[in-house]
Amino acid sequence: TRRNAGEPEFHQAVHEVLESLGRVVAKHPQYLDLALIERICEPERQIIFRIPWVDDKGRVQINRGFRVQFNSALGPYKGGMRFHPSVNVGIIKFLGFEQTFKNALTGMPIGGGKGGSDFDPKGKSDGEIMRFCQSLMTELHRHLGEQTDVPAGDIGVGGREIGYMFGQYKRLNNRYEAGVFTGKALAYGGSRARTEATGYGNTYFVQAMLATKKTAFEGKRVVVSGSGNVAIYTIEKVQSFGGKVISCSDSSGHVVDEAGIDLGLLKEIKDVRRERISEYARRRGAGVHFIPADKGSVWDVPCQVAMPSATQNELSGKDARALVKNGVMAVGEGANMPCTPEAVKVFQEAGVLFAPGKAANAGGVATSALEMQQNASRDSWTFEQTEARLATIMRNIHDTCHQTAEEYGAPGDYVLGANIAGFVRVAEAMRMLGVI
Numbered sequence: 001t002r003r004n005a006g007e008p009e010f011h012q013a014v015h016e017v018l019e020s021l022g023r024v025v026a027k028h029p030q031y032l033d034l035a036l037i038e039r040i041c042e043p044e045r046q047i048i049f050r051i052p053w054v055d056d057k058g059r060v061q062i063n064r065g066f067r068v069q070f071n072s073a074l075g076p077y078k079g080g081m082r083f084h085p086s087v088n089v090g091i092i093k094f095l096g097f098e099q100t101f102k103n104a105l106t107g108m109p110i111g112g113g114k115g116g117s118d119f120d121p122k123g124k125s126d127g128e129i130m131r132f133c134q135s136l137m138t139e140l141h142r143h144l145g146e147q148t149d150v151p152a153g154d155i156g157v158g159g160r161e162i163g164y165m166f167g168q169y170k171r172l173n174n175r176y177e178a179g180v181f182t183g184k185a186l187a188y189g190g191s192r193a194r195t196e197a198t199g200y201g202n203t204y205f206v207q208a209m210l211a212t213k214k215t216a217f218e219g220k221r222v223v224v225s226g227s228g229n230v231a232i233y234t235i236e237k238v239q240s241f242g243g244k245v246i247s248c249s250d251s252s253g254h255v256v257d258e259a260g261i262d263l264g265l266l267k268e269i270k271d272v273r274r275e276r277i278s279e280y281a282r283r284r285g286a287g288v289h290f291i292p293a294d295k296g297s298v299w300d301v302p303c304q305v306a307m308p309s310a311t312q313n314e315l316s317g318k319d320a321r322a323l324v325k326n327g328v329m330a331v332g333e334g335a336n337m338p339c340t341p342e343a344v345k346v347f348q349e350a351g352v353l354f355a356p357g358k359a360a361n362a363g364g365v366a367t368s369a370l371e372m373q374q375n376a377s378r379d380s381w382t383f384e385q386t387e388a389r390l391a392t393i394m395r396n397i398h399d400t401c402h403q404t405a406e407e408y409g410a411p412g413d414y415v416l417g418a419n420i421a422g423f424v425r426v427a428e429a430m431r432m433l434g435v436i
């Protein structure tokens, strides 16, 4: 802990994985001799750098950039970039650590990494966003490469930001290296279904969990937190499966729409106009309420399925108890570590089906790996083809977690199943590669 002082999110993520590993080392004691657990917890490389840029008023601004190259035993480092004022090295390390196991669970040849900046994109002009992305890439480009490290989007980083970063990378390297970024627009080497993949993937995962109890989304009340990339495409897929999404949110509060969220309106407000969620209630009119964040929680809205898709630690033990009291039967983490350890315990003790983020939200990175495949073969697949691959991958991840939990004597414990299956895949590769 002294080596990673002041990094509570990283401690939380490591602790949660280590708790599952007792049963693994009992079966494979050689992992202890090889210090595999200690090695897996230490990033291979961490890059921290200055990002100077000039705002629209001509003032010089400084932000801090990060890229944590966590583990490359299975392939090039792979993981998104996050732009949010809360970003610090501990948050990027927690995300990179989670990413390593998540990527292993997909079965694709990708290692784990994560990056970002404490830059706040809210209220910035398009020109400011572009200059910031270019300055960031002026430093980061030397650490990337399609065989080395392949970033993508995350909170605050979508198609626009990826375009600016990729453009600057291409310019600095004088090389069209499409596979160095994923989440690109279709116009320059992106993959169909990548934008939708994380939200769709989580929905497929929860569908598979519900099927183990002989039930489905059809007719169920669903709450999805957030209203960004993951949330929007979760809502889209849940609705297509016949579920009714009653509520969604942003950091300012949540809306309750008993008729079911109007996805067209939500997309216009969030994707096109970049406005706050209260605007949804205002435009939708009578019967739709906006509740500010200091007046209530999205988790107080009664539902049968909850899909937290905003940020880490957004769902507390108290929220979990409210959800259980209101009859929740399944929870799928679209975000990374959105449920606190206390919340996870409440769900598991109440017998709620619980899908941890490193398994349930792996559809995004899996489809990124499909984008890399298309780039490598200079091919472009149809939406249907790509989504069919995503659906198969998510079913496989579900079954792997389910079977691993059973094999290790904890049937139904998807947290344990995901942690063990992900760890063993990375650990086996590291063992074969020697002490590096």
Ligand code: NDP
Binding pocket: 153, 154, 155, 156, 157, 198, 226, 227, 228, 229, 230, 231, 249, 250, 251, 252, 309, 310, 311, 312, 314, 334, 335, 336, 361, 362, 364, 365
């Ligand atoms: P976006 O930036 O598109 O959306 C984030 C959403 O969460 C926004 O509605 C935002 O509200 C809300 N939010 C962010 N921070 C907070 C906060 N501190 N408190 C309350 N609400 C907050 O990001 P994504 O949808 O891409 O990412 C959401 C989550 O999913 C993250 O945990 C990310 O790591 C994870 N994830 C994303 C993947 C992807 O493919 N994009 C893949 C796998 C995981 P506001 O606008 O008010 O800030």
